[in-house]
Amino acid sequence: AVPLPNVTRMDFPSNFVWGCSTSSFQIEGAALTDGRVPSIWDTFCAKPGAIRDGSDGSVACDHYHRWPEDLDIAKQLGVNAYRFSIAWPRIITEPGGVPNQQGLDFYSRLVDGMLERGLQPWATLYHWDLPQYLQNLGGWENRSTIDAYLSYVDVMTRHLGDRVKHWITHNEPWCTAMHGNWDGMHAPGKKDFKVALQVAHHVMVSHGLAAPIIRANVTESSVGIALSLHPLRAASKNEEDQEAMQRHDGLRNRWFLDPLFGLGYPLDIQAHCAEYLPEMLPGDMDAIAVPIDFLGVNYYFPETISAAPQNPPLHTELKLLADRERTGFGWEVAPDGMQELLCRIKQDYPSIPIYLTENGSSYDDHLDQDGQIQDTSRRNYFIRHLDALKQARQSGVDVRGYFAWSLIDNFEWAEGYLRRFGMVYVDFATQVRTIKQSGYWFRDFLQLKK
Numbered sequence: 237a238v239p240l241p242n243v244t245r246m247d248f249p250s251n252f253v254w255g256c257s258t259s260s261f262q263i264e265g266a267a268l269t270d271g272r273v274p275s276i277w278d279t280f281c282a283k284p285g286a287i288r289d290g291s292d293g294s295v296a297c298d299h300y301h302r303w304p305e306d307l308d309i310a311k312q313l314g315v316n317a318y319r320f321s322i323a324w325p326r327i328i329t330e331p332g333g334v335p336n337q338q339g340l341d342f343y344s345r346l347v348d349g350m351l352e353r354g355l356q357p358w359a360t361l362y363h364w365d366l367p368q369y370l371q372n373l374g375g376w377e378n379r380s381t382i383d384a385y386l387s388y389v390d391v392m393t394r395h396l397g398d399r400v401k402h403w404i405t406h407n408e409p410w411c412t413a414m415h416g417n418w419d420g421m422h423a424p425g426k427k428d429f430k431v432a433l434q435v436a437h438h439v440m441v442s443h444g445l446a447a448p449i450i451r452a453n454v455t456e457s458s459v460g461i462a463l464s465l466h467p468l469r470a471a472s473k474n475e476e477d478q479e480a481m482q483r484h485d486g487l488r489n490r491w492f493l494d495p496l497f498g499l500g501y502p503l504d505i506q507a508h509c510a511e512y513l514p515e516m517l518p519g520d521m522d523a524i525a526v527p528i529d530f531l532g533v534n535y536y537f538p539e540t541i542s543a544a545p546q547n548p549p550l551h552t553e554l555k556l557l558a559d560r561e562r563t564g565f566g567w568e569v570a571p572d573g574m575q576e577l578l579c580r581i582k583q584d585y586p587s588i589p590i591y592l593t594e595n596g597s598s599y600d601d602h603l604d605q606d607g608q609i610q611d612t613s614r615r616n617y618f619i620r621h622l623d624a625l626k627q628a629r630q631s632g633v634d635v636r637g638y639f640a641w642s643l644i645d646n647f648e649w650a651e652g653y654l655r656r657f658g659m660v661y662v663d664f665a666t667q668v669r670t671i672k673q674s675g676y677w678f679r680d681f682l683q684l685k686k
């Protein structure tokens with residue numbers, strides 16, 4: 237067993253942001269309540285074989301009705317921030333429609349509930365639940381979805397701008413684009429790389445155009461985006477594998493980071509993927525490069541890459557190394573990868589405050605005879621990643637906060653309810669919540685000595 241590092245809250249500044257993350261479709265349920273219309277994920281879940289356990293998000297954690305209990309738990313854990321996402325299909329329920337008051341009221345109650353409990357609200361405007369009526373018009377592939385998004389952002393930030401300062405425009409555009417439209421593992425389930433790059437472009441333009449709207453509507457706003465980023469290793473020292481690793485990096489990391497910082501799309505990938513490049517309008521790259529107040533980094537695992545001439549368009553392939561420590565989900569456990577990734581961002585890009593907007597692990601959890609959940613592996617995962625974060629800070633990376641994924645077990649997309657990421661166990665049959673050992677550990681870690 238790996239010895240556990242010694243890391244305490246005192247290793248971080250007193251104004252460090254400590255939070256938990258969730259997202260609307262994964263926890264809310266109440267799919268047909270108070271005027272909500274279907275999202276692309278409701279449609280996708282109905283496709284046979286799309287979700288591993290055949291489940292959907294219609295009930296999920298019933299957070300729509302149980303949010304006071306969930307916020308109480310977050311408060312009990314001692315976090316000072318809570319990252320949630322807003323379900324667009326609760327807010328704008330038809331093309332060009334007027335805002336749905338019941339949807340607005342829900343997020344108003346939720347945000348007031350956070351403020352009452354001393355939780356700083358961090359709102360994500362898009363965490364993958366696009367209204368289905370927009371997908372019927374082409375979804376993010378259609379440039380007009382940018383305009384629909386901007387109206388929705390305007391409505392939301394006017395509505396909550398007096399209480400929510402921290403806004404994340406998009407969660408993981410790589411996943412929206414690639415899982416949604418290239419490998420088809422996520423909604424809307426397309427398998428077309430050209431479409432995926434077009435979607436990525438429109439999502440990034442929508443991010444850039446949203447920033448000034450948010451700033452106009454929100455007093456003392458802080459605007460950012462959350463990217464899923466991965467440190468990469470080449471499978472060997474061979475030139476082919478090294479180049480493959482660079483290409484993989486070009487799409488996974490640089491395709492999103494470079495434009496945000498005004499560097500445009502990486503030239504190596506533009507050359508390699510010339511026949512798939514998106515249509516753009518003049519000004520798009522300037523829009524994407526709008527200055528942001530922070531970068532959200534979702535870190536889960538590193539990837540090992542080798543050359544694969546048979547695999548267009550990138551001609552790369554993921555290697556699963558047998559000797560690596562893995563979570564229950566099979567994701568490699570590599571805290572040093574987090575540190576490496578953060579140092580790389582500092583080195584390659586202009587200085588920017590960073591928040592770890594997601595980090596966590598999935599294991600099979602079971603209630604023991606005493607009704608407790610001894611998720612030692614998850615607890616250790618947190619300890620080791622927080623130590624990596626501490627070390628990244630010591631080497632000068634400007635990380636200002638950490639959000640654990642996730643507060644509660646929830647609907648894990650294509651994996652349905654088979655994968656639990658929560659610090660709190662949810663019995664989906666009864667909706668009973670039980671704080672896991674990792675949650676109690678986090679509470680003790682965060683405890684301020686009087």
Ligand code: PNW
Pocket residue numbers: 259262407408411464534536594641648649657
């Ligand atoms: C993130 N990958 O998804 C999402 O933001 C969460 O909604 C999700 O529940 C969480 O991580 C755990 O999966 C990811 O393939 C999906 O690299 C896929 C990847 C990374 C993150």
